[in-house]
Amino acid sequence: MHRLAAPILLIGLAFGSVAAADVPAPPIGRWLSETKRGVIEIYPCADRLCGKLVWLIEPLRRGAPALDDNNPDPALRQRPLCGLTMLGHFRLLEPQRWGDGWIYDPDSGKTYRATMAIEGETLRLRGYVGIPLFGETQRWTRPDGSYGSC
Numbered sequence: 001m002h003r004l005a006a007p008i009l010l011i012g013l014a015f016g017s018v019a020a021a022d023v024p025a026p027p028i029g030r031w032l033s034e035t036k037r038g039v040i041e042i043y044p045c046a047d048r049l050c051g052k053l054v055w056l057i058e059p060l061r062r063g064a065p066a067l068d069d070n071n072p073d074p075a076l077r078q079r080p081l082c083g084l085t086m087l088g089h090f091r092l093l094e095p096q097r098w099g100d101g102w103i104y105d106p107d108s109g110k111t112y113r114a115t116m117a118i119e120g121e122t123l124r125l126r127g128y129v130g131i132p133l134f135g136e137t138q139r140w141t142r143p144d145g146s147y148g149s150c
Contacts, residue, residue, distance in 0.1 A: 026092075027116065027123050030054065032143040039147050040086055040140070049090040049098060055147045056082055070109035081106055082150030087125075090116060103127045 027042050027049070039055035059066055065080040090101030096118040103114040103125065112127035112135070121141065128135025 027098075027118055030143055030147070031123050031140040032147065033140055034138040039143050042087070045088065047091070048088070049101070050085060051087040052083055052085050053081055054083070054149050055143075056150060059150055068106055068109075070106060072109050080150075087114065090114070 028044065030039050030041050031051075032039050037057045038053050040051040041054045042049055042051040044050075056066060059082055061067070065082060067077060068079045068081055068084060069077045071077050071079075084106070085104070086106075087101060087103040090098035093099045093115075097115070098117070099115040101114045101116065102111050104111045105127070112129060114125060114127045115132060116123055116125045118124075119139075123140040124137060125140060126132055126135050126137045
């Protein structure tokens with residue numbers, strides 16, 4: 001009986017490591033928005049995920065840094081978009097799916113509830129009001145090296 005235990009254990013470990021290798025990594029790193037107007041860097045913040053704008057197609061407006069001028073809070077309208085936290089509070093719900101988060105849209109100045117999931121090489125991000133049924137989905141991709149920083 002003991003002679004069979006070691007080979008069975010080794011076979012189990014071999015298959016276990018193959019299965020673990022198939023699990024994609026969390027969405028940490030840079031993602032190019034679907035519109036290709038910005039790059040968001042997703043990073044861990046405590047036990048959640050957050051993201052900030054690190055590249056913007058038009059970093060300047062009228063010769064000055066692009067500002068959060070559509071923010072509903074007048075006190076926040078003078079902050080630069082580059083470096084702004086655009087998404088946050090995402091917690092892992094199940095493998096490769098995060099929820100209970102939010103995403104900020106600087107074009108409208110609105111913040112939406114959001115979920116995200118990795119699908120192959122794509123990050124599917126859904127912003128919504130109320131329930132996910134009432135929302136919009138974007139698919140973000142990893143940028144190549146041509147996108148610098150703000």
